[in-house]
Amino acid sequence: MAESISNDDTDRPAEGSGQDQRAHFRIGRNAIPARPLEPALYLVSTPIGNLGDITLRALEVLAASDILACEDTRVSRVLLQRYGIERRPVAYHEHNAEASGAALLEALAAGRSVALISDAGTPLVSDPGFRLVGSAIEAGHAVIPIPGASAPLAALAASGLPTDAFFFAGFLPAKQKARRERIEAVGTIPGTIIFFESPHRLAATLADCAAVLGGGRGAVVCRELTKAFEDVRRGSLDALAAFYADAASVKGEIVLLIAPYEPPSASADEAEALLKDLSATMAPGQAATEAARITGLPRKTLYNRLLAMKKD
Numbered sequence: 001m002a003e004s005i006s007n008d009d010t011d012r013p014a015e016g017s018g019q020d021q022r023a024h025f026r027i028g029r030n031a032i033p034a035r036p037l038e039p040a041l042y043l044v045s046t047p048i049g050n051l052g053d054i055t056l057r058a059l060e061v062l063a064a065s066d067i068l069a070c071e072d073t074r075v076s077r078v079l080l081q082r083y084g085i086e087r088r089p090v091a092y093h094e095h096n097a098e099a100s101g102a103a104l105l106e107a108l109a110a111g112r113s114v115a116l117i118s119d120a121g122t123p124l125v126s127d128p129g130f131r132l133v134g135s136a137i138e139a140g141h142a143v144i145p146i147p148g149a150s151a152p153l154a155a156l157a158a159s160g161l162p163t164d165a166f167f168f169a170g171f172l173p174a175k176q177k178a179r180r181e182r183i184e185a186v187g188t189i190p191g192t193i194i195f196f197e198s199p200h201r202l203a204a205t206l207a208d209c210a211a212v213l214g215g216g217r218g219a220v221v222c223r224e225l226t227k228a229f230e231d232v233r234r235g236s237l238d239a240l241a242a243f244y245a246d247a248a249s250v251k252g253e254i255v256l257l258i259a260p261y262e263p264p265s266a267s268a269d270e271a272e273a274l275l276k277d278l279s280a281t282m283a284p285g286q287a288a289t290e291a292a293r294i295t296g297l298p299r300k301t302l303y304n305r306l307l308a309m310k311k312d
Contacts, residue, residue, distance in 0.1 A: 032059075034061075037061065040114075040142035043123045043133070043144070044061050047079070047148075048154065051079060066112040067090060067114045068089040071091075077089070094128045104116075125152065161260075167194065168194045170195070180212050183209055184298065187258075199250040203245045206221075213237065214237070215238030216237070237258070275302060288300075
């Protein structure tokens, strides 16, 4: 049974209280009234670091919505307090998505407006909001995006890598075998590849990317975007792997971008000759990895070819 969301959750002044009944937000000392909203699920983008990176439309929706749902109420209150929005948000996150989502859907069915935000950036990007959106669409409710900050797009814009085509791949698996398989699966996409990564796994991920995709492939590590210690580091996968291997104290939120796949110039005969030379002194897996680094060909393709050569 879903938890109910009462009228008290809108946190509006009661009638006759003498307080201004209109929802508002503040910029500096100026109180700006927020217009009433139509019943709908509003997906509101919030800053990824710098609290100044929010739109006026987003502030208006946050102030005027009947219900404000967020990942972590403690994080959201910092933003709300900055702009004088006197709201009591309700939690909607991975661990309560089923119960809280059902309650939010009941509110939508009752003709109320619901604003959904994540801790940072655009809702539904690596958070459980897609479940709520899918259910809302299935129930016939309007879903309205309120665009704004996005870590993948901010990183892409600053990276210097091609922007005409890109693929956001989210977080990579924590275990090496699964991580390498995922890297290999997306490695030949003809566009810039974008990952989220945690600081303590960054060095291992870069080393795996270099081994699977070839160390000469271009990449960019964006750290703490829009924050005080923002850092954008560009280079080859080999160079970045070497740098971060010694950077034990890496901190912050990280976006990793990898240059688009380019078909290698090496011919099949040249790749086969290289494999033959390398396999004379290396195990098949090592030979395939080194050949991938040199030629830019997928490691799996080279490994399978080497096994076929040995069989022949």
